[in-house]
Amino acid sequence: xxxxxxxxxxxxxxxxxxxxxxxxxxxxxxxxxxxxxxxxxxxxxxxxxxxxxxxxxxxxxxxxxxxxxxxxxxxxxxxxxxxxxxxxxxxxxxxxxxxxxxxxxxxxxxxxxxxxxxxxxxxxxxxxxxxxxxxxxxxxxxxxxxxxxxxxxxxxxxxxxxxxxxxxxxxxxxxxxx
Amino acid sequence: xxxxxxxxxxxxxxxxxxxxxxxxxxxxxxxxxxxxxxxxxxxxxxxxxxxxxxxxxxxxxxxxxxxxxxxxxxxxxxxxxxxxxxxxxxxxxxxxxxxxxxxxxxxxxxxxxxxxxxxxxxxxxxxxxxxxxxxxxxxxxxxxxxxxxxxxxxxxxxxxxxxxxxxxxxxxxxxxxx
DNA sequence: AGCCGATATGCAATTGTTTGCATAAATTTC
DNA sequence: GAAATTTATGCAAACAATTGCATATCGGCT
Numbered sequence: 549x550x551x552x553x554x555x556x557x558x559x560x561x562x563x564x565x566x567x568x569x570x571x572x573x574x575x576x577x578x579x580x581x582x583x584x585x586x587x588x589x590x591x592x593x594x595x596x597x598x599x600x601x602x603x604x605x606x607x608x609x610x611x612x613x614x615x616x617x618x619x620x621x622x623x624x625x626x627x628x629x630x631x632x633x634x635x636x637x638x639x640x641x642x643x644x645x646x647x648x649x650x651x652x653x654x655x656x657x658x659x660x661x662x663x664x665x666x667x668x669x670x671x672x673x674x675x676x677x678x679x680x681x682x683x684x685x686x687x688x689x690x691x692x693x694x695x696x697x698x699x700x701x702x703x704x705x706x707x708x709x710x711x712x713x714x715x716x717x718x719x720x721x722x723x724x725x726x
Numbered sequence: 727x728x729x730x731x732x733x734x735x736x737x738x739x740x741x742x743x744x745x746x747x748x749x750x751x752x753x754x755x756x757x758x759x760x761x762x763x764x765x766x767x768x769x770x771x772x773x774x775x776x777x778x779x780x781x782x783x784x785x786x787x788x789x790x791x792x793x794x795x796x797x798x799x800x801x802x803x804x805x806x807x808x809x810x811x812x813x814x815x816x817x818x819x820x821x822x823x824x825x826x827x828x829x830x831x832x833x834x835x836x837x838x839x840x841x842x843x844x845x846x847x848x849x850x851x852x853x854x855x856x857x858x859x860x861x862x863x864x865x866x867x868x869x870x871x872x873x874x875x876x877x878x879x880x881x882x883x884x885x886x887x888x889x890x891x892x893x894x895x896x897x898x899x900x901x902x903x904x
Numbered sequence: 905a906g907c908c909g910a911t912a913t914g915c916a917a918t919t920g921t922t923t924g925c926a927t928a929a930a931t932t933t934c
Numbered sequence: 935g936a937a938a939t940t941t942a943t944g945c946a947a948a949c950a951a952t953t954g955c956a957t958a959t960c961g962g963c964t
Contacts, residue, residue: 550819550821550824551920551921553821553824553825553828554824556828557824557827557828560828565941565942565943566942566943566944567940567941567942567943570942577824577827579818579823580818580819580820580823580824580827581818581819581820581823581824582817582818582819583921584921584922584923585942585943585944586921586922586923586924586944586945587920587921587922589942589943589944589945590944590945591920593944608928608929608942609929610927610928610929611927611928611929611942611943612927612928612942612943612944613942613943614941614942614943615942615943627828627830628830628831630825631825631828631830631831631834631835632831632834634837634838634841635821635822635825635838635842636821637842637845638819638820638821638822639760639951640757640758640759640760641728641758641759641760641816642758642759642816642880643728643731643813643814643816644813644816644880645757645758645759645877645880645881646728646731646732646735646755646758646759646877647731647808647809647813648873648874648876648877648880649735649755649758649873649874649877650731650734650735650738650805650809650873651870651872651873651874651876652805652806652809653806653809653810656809656810657809657873659812660812660813663812664813664815667815692829694829694898695826695827695828695829695835696826696827696829698826698829698894698895698898699823699824699826699827701891701894701895702820702822702823702826702891702895703823705887705888705890705891705894706884706887706888706891708887709883709884709886709887709888710883710884710887712883713879713880713883713884716876716879716883717876717879717880720872720876729950729951743911743912743913744912744913744914745910745911745912745913748912760951761951762951762952762953763912763913763914764913764914764915764951764952764953764954765950765951765952767912767913767914767915768914768915769950771914786912786958786959787958787959788957788958788959789912789913789957789958789959790912790913790914790957790958791912791913792911792912792913793912793913817921
């Protein structure tokens, strides 16, 4: 029930085609909500029917029309309504935690923890780079950018939590080996 | 593709009925993987067909049989296979981050952050209580409990990350108010 | 005796998401 | 000039998960 709202947020920043959105959901906003292009196209069509977005078509000869979507008033109203309703707590679903809990094969867990550690470190590096680049001085952040900044901070803090977790797992597994 | 494995992990700890599992998925292992009883019953039936679990029925007169499930050899083999295959990185999906990113109504965000902060603090308190109770001395943890301990540590570290995030959001929103 | 909560199982419908496939022009790279 | 990548859209099938409903007994409380 929230890919719609992620799309509304994204469109409220800037109008876009489904393709553009798919790229955004693979980068910026995609750090907080993943979605494939297939899903985006389908949801966009539904949202269009509902009147939350409108599309402007560009003819392209032999190919299907290119459609640029923008948010409508009802769409903005829905976004406000959603913002104002309390968000349900995230459903925790961690393959890694289940794997740990099972503790069937410590070598595999070590490998997995190593891979995860690496990818969370990359993620953290990326987020921190963004932070330095876009918000060098937290006191001077424009009001319009406060939300994006705080979302980014979340990415950083959660990545750090995950890194700490992986490091602990690896430390524990290595101490166990002796 | 992982509720099966969470069930296998849980059954490998101790045989159980669907009902028992549903309660576990609402507490211990449920901290890392949520599932409803309906889903559990359905998946158990499928796993039974696949031969990953077997069930022993107890007749109960007018009512449907009570079935106690336990893990089979093929089930244990599948659990090992799953453990040894690299876990796909968790798909991040955070309503809260999307809401922040949109930043439509800061009062609602403040409320939301306050609620989340509270629930993560409760979670953390619960985890830390478990840690004190079951693992007072990390150096003396039995091998068989290492996995559960490390999963618990994950819960603690991620809860702390989320708490830090909520606190930052609230601090930022309050400084903005002036 | 009546009510409530716990025990115990499950079907059905719907919604949400992933995966596989398909098409086709424009642009960049070798 | 050929090949690969990017731009751009979408359908269909399968799988995963949620929500609503239904049933029935047992034990404890009032």
